[in-house]
Amino acid sequence: MDIFEKLNNNLGPIGNPGKELNSHHYFSFPMLEGELGPRMRFMGREVLNWSLNNYLGLANHPEVRKVDAEAAARWGLAYPMGARMMSGNSVHHEALEKELAEFVGKKDAFLLNYGYQGVMSAIECICDHRDVIVYDAESHACLIDGIRLHKAKLGTYYKYNHNDMASLEKNLVRATKMANEKGGGVLVITEGVFGMSGKVGALKEIVELKKKYEFRLLVDDAHGFGTMGATGAGVGEMCGVQKDIDLYFSTFAKSMAAIGAFIASDDPQIIMYLKYNMRSQTYAKALPMPYVEGCRRRLELIKEMPELRTKLWENVHALQNGLRGRGFNIGETESPVTPVYLHSEGGIPEVTRMIRDLRENMGVFCSIVVYPVVPKGQIMLRLIPTASHTLADVEYTLNAFTILADKLKDRVYQIDEVKEVVE
16 A cells, blocks of 8 residues: 555544544644734634643743844844754753753753653653653653653553552552563653643652652653742642652743753753763754743743732632532643533534534634543533633633533534524
8 A cells, every 4th residue: 555545544543533623724723813812813703712831921921022032133043053962052051951950949950952852752761671661641642652762672661540559559569570670670750730631640649659669750740830839840849749759851832931841850960861862852953042041031030920820820710610610520630721521412513513602602712622532422621721811811711611511401512503602
């Protein structure tokens, strides 16, 4: 068979959820236009946007825009040229690493060009074929792909049930035995905040198991960095176990509203090892200077303006308490990530009608998740509150969701679209 013919006939699990839900530029690859923020335009209409990970509203903060523009004018987008090991290093890159490490309570950090490939490459770098990985079943795709690279090296890995310590301990017993036989070690991988459900990783309980088993802990805290903990240093800080996280990773794509990532540790020698052995960094161009200077200013603002985090959580509590108060199921979220679980009997046609009504008639834009990510008969709408939203935005959305839930209950979307605007 011709490879292209095979691909043309199958767009993959995300590309083939059903013809109605695969409407390019509507349900997938939608184009939001205008200034980044709560109010944007979609398909020519203004919508209230709950689909940006711009938690602290830094994307359009005047200080951030100013430093981004000045750095671009001063350096251009090319500087520095080359990989950092060869010709792409600078005092600014190393200053940002030091500042990031200090902020998350670690001794050293390694600045990464990007998040997804960065943590994926870190896992591949840390573990050889003798080592055993034990990971949470709901780990993000970037972590899974890192584990796939480990598998390609004939490494062993075990999956434990999500946040289930009995399952983790069972697999730690297996992993310890296997690692001892192979002459390797054990790496446990989890997340600070799980991005779909909003649940917080069981970091306290995992750390407690270090008293019984020998392993190192890698935490992907992409959604916790900047939002969780007394200073915003993440879920480890919130749980009081930051010092027990051996490798702390976060991307800049969430609270920092930028590009790039970092990995931090209390062992500077391990960070040095990563600098010399992570293939995705050794053979790739350094992070351009405007991003480096821009991220330094963003980090300063996170430290200098705790009111941004205060406003974020005011909106989070208003939205989540309002949804629960109106009888909505938002699961066990303990973070800004706000899933809303709805029941659907009409399948994909009902879902598409519901989302069109929500976006086109009610003016609310949020992400939608359907089977196979969630069980059949269930829809998950995922909202991301930010510091830029207002309490009026929250109230409007609560009213819209109440109307939507009533229509689902009355099976309106199984029959036809009803044009109705939220007052």
